Amino acid sequence: MSTLAQPKYPLTSHHQRASRRPLLHCVRVHFSTTTTSTTTKSNSNDKQLVIETRLATPPIVVTTATTTANRPVDNDPSLRSTWSHRAWVAAGCTTVFASLAKSIVGAANSHLLVEPILAGWVGYVLADLGSGVYHWAIDNYGDGSTPVFGAQIEAFQGHHKWPWTITRRQFANNLHALARVVTFTVLPMGLICDDPTTLAFIGVCSGCIMFSQQFHAWAHSMKSRLPPLVVALQEAGVLVSRSQHAAHHRPPFNNNYCIVSGVWNEVLDGFKVFEVLEMMLYFKVGVRPRSWSEPNSDWMEEIDVPSQIIAK
Secondary structure: OOOOOOOOOOOOOEEEEEEOOOOEEEEEEEEEEEOOEOOOOEOOOEEEEEEEEEEEOOOOEEEEEEOOOOOOOOOOHHHOOOHHHHHHHHHHHHHHHHHHHHHHHHHHHHOOOHHHHHHHHHHHHHHHHHHHHHHHHHHHOOOOOOOOOHHHHHHHHHHHHOHHHHHOOOHHHHHHHHHHHHHHHHHHHHHHOOOHHHHHHHHHHHHHHHOHHHHHHHHOOOHHHOOHHHHHHHHHOOOOOHHHHHHHHOOOOOOOOOOOOOOOHHHHHHOOHHHHHHHHHHHHHOOOOHHHOOOOOOOOOOOOOOOOOOOO
């Protein structure tokens, strides 16, 4: 399963401009002092003032202009939900709940209890794994011109620079892309499948994937601004914690990729699973992951935004 990202903002660009001032007239002033002395008397000092006029050309002054036009702001319209966003989120939620309801009804009729619950738990665990694998892939490979995934790759790099923007996105704005994918993929499965165990897996897994962006946003929020229930779930390890995900936004940006519960982060990082995959891809196709390079300004988080939220 895959996790999508909302298009955010392009990275800040720098350009240079050269400005030349008008020619200036400079005046050079010379003071010359002549002293004449003899054995009989001393003449007074003669001071002469010599004025020379020259045409001087000042050096070219090069200034660097940094544009802030692309810097995200709190009240940016692109962070707000539209009716289209709300419609897709409603469709995605309806699809997930319909799958779960069908599973519950089928389990009740078949007198099944343990199997659907276990299937739902497996779906929850695999959703976290899927979010980590997808996050690792688009963080390290491809760019904005990559077919299909280019916009998501560019958006995730923008998220590394301005991670606080995800906390400013309205709910439907943050989830609508995932909800659209869930609607198109899960709805046909729910209509075709009648097995309660399979439906439980599909419903829980797709629901966790759809809401992973909200879990992600909560991982960037201050504890004092979160509902007590969310804080409790984070501290219990049910949702990815703020401290765990904060480690992903520190150099070298090559760990803690999972954003549902984060339960897989310790396993994947401890056994260096992604490092092994990176080596295999490098020797196979010769492509280096971004995490091997020294982090540049495209990776580094800007901290001079007054309204930025830092996880605590």
